[in-house]
Amino acid sequence: MLIGYARTSTLDQKASIAAQERDLAATGCDKVFTEEVSSVDTKAREQLDAALDYCRDGDTLVVTKLDRLARSVGHLSDIVKHLEAKGANLRILDMGLDTSGATGKLMLNVLGSIAQFEREIMLERQREGIEKARREGKYKGRKPTARAKADEVLNLKRDGVGPAEIARRVGIGRASVYRILEDAAKVG
Incomplete structure (x- = not known):
């Protein structure tokens, strides 16, 4: 059985969630779990948890993009381990990636590491930009x-x-x- 998971970060991204649901349905997902919550939000992603619990031996969890699923390499690894323990796989549509084979598992780890690297570089640049703005007196931060x-x-x-x-x-x-x-x- 193919089980879909779609997520947007904010409530105003209706087009994004609709596009994900459309792509998951076109792939043949029998059931789709959706939610509107930030990946970095400390609040639990209840629909992701529900999708993972719903998976059974032989099922495949399908997402349109990697960033819709995991917030870090560690989080991705936890999700994959959970699926493997159930005998289920993961498929990421935009990457053409499927963890049912050894190559898919390898590629997932490599691409997940690259995605985390990119995010860390972006955050580093952001911190550098804020520090430069502070030095120039243009950034004061929020008022306490x-x-x-x-x-x-x-x-x-x-x-x-x-x-x-x-x-x-x-x-x-x-x-x-x-x-x-x-x-x-x-x-x-």
Whole structure:
């Protein structure tokens, strides 16, 4: 059985998800799992997990592109190991790659490593660009939101409000509340 998986990073990429679903259907996928979530999001990719759980011995998980599936070589390796343990394979359409054979497995590892290398180079260039902009005074970073709300946090604490409730009312994390209270205790 061919099982498809389609993913977009944001909700406004309707055309992308529709194109992936179309390509997966044209390939003959009997069932397609779709979701709209970033690959780097810490939130679990529930539909990917569901697709992997759905796979059985002899099945093939099909994706249109490698970047729709895995966030890193390690993540890709985990997915492939999970599929292999179930006796299932992976097919990536735009690469013409299928892990049912030794060559497909080798190519997947090589291409996955290249994709991760490219991403790391891109992030390195981004960091260098930010650092250059900082040196030139063009990039300041985001303003610290929690510190800007220190007076409000301290006033609520004086009124007897607990840290969790302060965090909820002010719209910052509880750790930030504790940090502000700790800093105020050092000064005061």
